[in-house]
Amino acid sequence: MPPMSGKTLYDKIWDAHLVAEQDGEAILYIDLHLIHEVTTPQAFAGLRADRRPVRRPDRTLAVADHNIPTEGQAKGVGAVADEEARLQLQTLERNVKDYGIEFFPMGDVRNGIVHVVGPEQGRTQPGMTIVCGDSHTSTHGAFGALAHGIGTSEVEHVLATQTLRAKKAKNMRVTLHGAPAPGVGAKDFALAVIGEIGTAGGTGYVIEYAGEAVRALSMEGRMTLCNLTIEGGARAGLVAPDETTFAYLLGRASAPKAGAWDMALSYWKTLVTDEDAVFDREVVLNAADIAPLVTWGTSPEDVVAVTGSAPNPDQFAAADKKTAVQRALDYMGLVPGQAMTDAKVDVVFIGSCTNSRIEDLRSAAAIVEGRKVADHVRALVVPGSGLVKAQAEEEGLDEIFIAAGFDWREPGCSMCLGMNPDRLAPGERCASTSNRNFEGRQGRGGRTHLMSPAMAAAAAVAGHIVDVRDFLQGKSEA
Amino acid sequence: MKAFTRLDARGVPLQIANIDTDQIIPKQFLKTVEREGLSKGLFYDFRFDPEGKEKPDFILNRPEYQGAGVLVAGDNFGCGSSREHAPWALLDFGISCVISTSFADIFYNNCFQNGLLPVVLKPDEVAALMDEAKGGNHMVSIDLETQTVTSPSGKAFTFEIDAQRKTKMLKGLDAIGETLTAVTNIDVYEAKRALDQPWLERA
Numbered sequence: 011m012p013p014m015s016g017k018t019l020y021d022k023i024w025d026a027h028l029v030a031e032q033d034g035e036a037i038l039y040i041d042l043h044l045i046h047e048v049t050t051p052q053a054f055a056g057l058r059a060d061r062r063p064v065r066r067p068d069r070t071l072a073v074a075d076h077n078i079p080t081e082g083q084a085k086g087v088g089a090v091a092d093e094e095a096r097l098q099l100q101t102l103e104r105n106v107k108d109y110g111i112e113f114f115p116m117g118d119v120r121n122g123i124v125h126v127v128g129p130e131q132g133r134t135q136p137g138m139t140i141v142c143g144d145s146h147t148s149t150h151g152a153f154g155a156l157a158h159g160i161g162t163s164e165v166e167h168v169l170a171t172q173t174l175r176a177k178k179a180k181n182m183r184v185t186l187h188g189a190p191a192p193g194v195g196a197k198d199f200a201l202a203v204i205g206e207i208g209t210a211g212g213t214g215y216v217i218e219y220a221g222e223a224v225r226a227l228s229m230e231g232r233m234t235l236c237n238l239t240i241e242g243g244a245r246a247g248l249v250a251p252d253e254t255t256f257a258y259l260l261g262r263a264s265a266p267k268a269g270a271w272d273m274a275l276s277y278w279k280t281l282v283t284d285e286d287a288v289f290d291r292e293v294v295l296n297a298a299d300i301a302p303l304v305t306w307g308t309s310p311e312d313v314v315a316v317t318g319s320a321p322n323p324d325q326f327a328a329a330d331k332k333t334a335v336q337r338a339l340d341y342m343g344l345v346p347g348q349a350m351t352d353a354k355v356d357v358v359f360i361g362s363c364t365n366s367r368i369e370d371l372r373s374a375a376a377i378v379e380g381r382k383v384a385d386h387v388r389a390l391v392v393p394g395s396g397l398v399k400a401q402a403e404e405e406g407l408d409e410i411f412i413a414a415g416f417d418w419r420e421p422g423c424s425m426c427l428g429m430n431p432d433r434l435a436p437g438e439r440c441a442s443t444s445n446r447n448f449e450g451r452q453g454r455g456g457r458t459h460l461m462s463p464a465m466a467a468a469a470a471v472a473g474h475i476v477d478v479r480d481f482l483q484g485k486s487e488a
Numbered sequence: 489m490k491a492f493t494r495l496d497a498r499g500v501p502l503q504i505a506n507i508d509t510d511q512i513i514p515k516q517f518l519k520t521v522e523r524e525g526l527s528k529g530l531f532y533d534f535r536f537d538p539e540g541k542e543k544p545d546f547i548l549n550r551p552e553y554q555g556a557g558v559l560v561a562g563d564n565f566g567c568g569s570s571r572e573h574a575p576w577a578l579l580d581f582g583i584s585c586v587i588s589t590s591f592a593d594i595f596y597n598n599c600f601q602n603g604l605l606p607v608v609l610k611p612d613e614v615a616a617l618m619d620e621a622k623g624g625n626h627m628v629s630i631d632l633e634t635q636t637v638t639s640p641s642g643k644a645f646t647f648e649i650d651a652q653r654k655t656k657m658l659k660g661l662d663a664i665g666e667t668l669t670a671v672t673n674i675d676v677y678e679a680k681r682a683l684d685q686p687w688l689e690r691a
């Protein structure tokens with residue numbers, strides 16, 4: 011028998027939430043349940059049909075984000091043009107009212123993308139279990155919370171029982187050593203990890219991110235990293251909480267106050283992986299080796315350095331891989347071996363729960379300041395929440411974007427998934443800060459290249475994919 | 489939830505890897521507040537051209553695969569967004585079993601919540617089924633009790649499935665009802681947490 015080893019952060023959070031075991035399945039207590047209009051109507055319908063109450067409305071928070079328009083929100087839900095979207099939004103309004111759930115409606119300054127709002131309000135806290143009917147719930151792992159997406163049946167289960175039936179995942183640690191080069195950040199780290207392990211590489215695991223490069227990230231950067239964890243197949247990503255985490259939380263609307271803060275803090279400090287803990291899989295990358303990355307294909311694992319080129323299907327031995335690569339190139343309208351910087355973009359989207367926080371907007375604004383969006387490019391910035399928008403406006407970022415020729419929008423998921431009017435036309439190429447470049451994700455026939463906010467901003471100015479480092483040099487010379 | 493015991497149905501081969509939930513059911517079909525009727529959006533962009541006309545050569549549109557109940561799919565089926573509309577759409581279309589070499593986690597879970605059986609077979613077994621399903625005889629049988637898939641030509645493949653999940657599928661058991669049998673444990677846990685970590689209680 012192997013000697014007893016220490017616990018990982020994931021093990022600790024798991025153990026602290028174990029309510030019972032039933033038939034080999036754990037019943038795990040859920041501390042925070044975030045809900046939105048798209049994945050909940052059927053869950054509430056199920057509750058009503060079975061006459062079940064919501065067990066803990068106080069541990070539930072609702073927002074309207076996925077299909078709200080990003081213009082004219084003050085006109086209210088009644089003015090939403092899309093009939094089905096309106097119906098979903100109205101259904102949510104009715105459900106939160108009937109069950110006494112706190113709700114930030116469209117137009118409320120606190121509303122925004124669910125994964126931006128939870129942390130911003132201080133609802134997301136270290137050591138919590140957090141679920142939401144949205145796969146990018148992994149974002150909240152940045153705080154050292156166990157957070158992952160669930161399906162609608164599970165939403166109903168959590169509403170009714172405040173627990174989730176779950177099976178424990180395996181432990182993986184991804185260590186990012188060293189310091190990145192200028193112009194390289196969390197989005198590039200995340201894409202590099204997915205490029206390394208593949209989109210199914212994390213299946214069955216919870217990933218803990220460690221190493222100096224991760225420690226040096228701001229909370230925004232950590233959220234970007236954990237957000238994209240799901241694209242590597244792992245349901246949840248974790249970063250152990252530290253001073254950066256505590257400083258972010260202090261004073262937030264729902265963070266613990268006074269004596270409760272001290273109590274919470276001493277607990278949060280225990281939330282680290284024990285030194286002798288053993289991971290089922292370890293992946294190690296050097297941050298200094300990572301270049302600004304872009305995706306060339308239709309899966310987030312299709313990444314390449316911006317200085318690189320689209321692959322040649324003949325490079326691959328396996329026949330199905332060849333076909334897959336060719337299919338992706340055809341869809342993306344790229345030829346094998348084409349330099350990535352040759353790809354002309356039609357649309358630039360800065361937003362989504364991956365990159366719509368204040369720091370993301372600052373890094374994009376730093377690139378566009380004093381420059382102009384290329385004539386043929388339609389560019390939009392969609393802040394992640396009303397509060398991010400207000401903060402950006404206070405800092406004058408909106409003026410920088412508008413002066414450069416960007417559209418400055420109201421918060422929501424927007425072109426990340428094209429459920430609202432913001433979407434790509436067939437064949438349009440988009441430099442996007444979102445998280446999925448699947449076929450049709452941003453609009454039928456649309457072509458998505460994922461990249462960081464600074465890279466997307468640079469592409470807007472250049473009119474094609476471009477190495478943001480060229481702009482940084484330009485800046486220092488000026 | 490409907491119980492799943494045994495299924496004899498047409499198998500349709502869909503030899504594409506990494507089919508994501510956006511492809512299974514594009515987002516324009518997510519704006520419903522119902523569970524039924526989603527079959528019209530299933531594999532929409534594969535089945536229909538931009539004008540909404542059926543693409544006759546897409547496999548699900550071919551006459552010999554009408555009424556299919558089993559989908560034989562490529563690797564990593566169901567990746568991407570957590571939308572449960574994906575299993576609902578498959579079920580509404582009449583497909584109650586998907587066979588692949590691997591599934592994405594959330595999709596795999598969602599299947600069990602809804603009585604759709606995801607079956608993992610070895611790559612050569614999936615390849616064999618795929619080949620046979622492309623031929624003239626498409627009848628595939630799945631027996632959950634014995635954990636066996638039988639190919640049109642009679643080759644039998646066994647598959648693994650978690651014992652609890654199997655029981656629930658066989659009985660069509662609802663997870664909420666089951667969890668609520670442990671409601672005292674939840675009460676006790678909550679009371680203890682309120683003392684240990686009072687900052688989590690929102691007054």
Ligand code: SF4
Pocket residue numbers: 075076123124125144146362363364422423426427444445
């Ligand atoms: S921004 Fe995109 S990925 Fe994030 S919650 Fe909204 S739709 Fe999902």
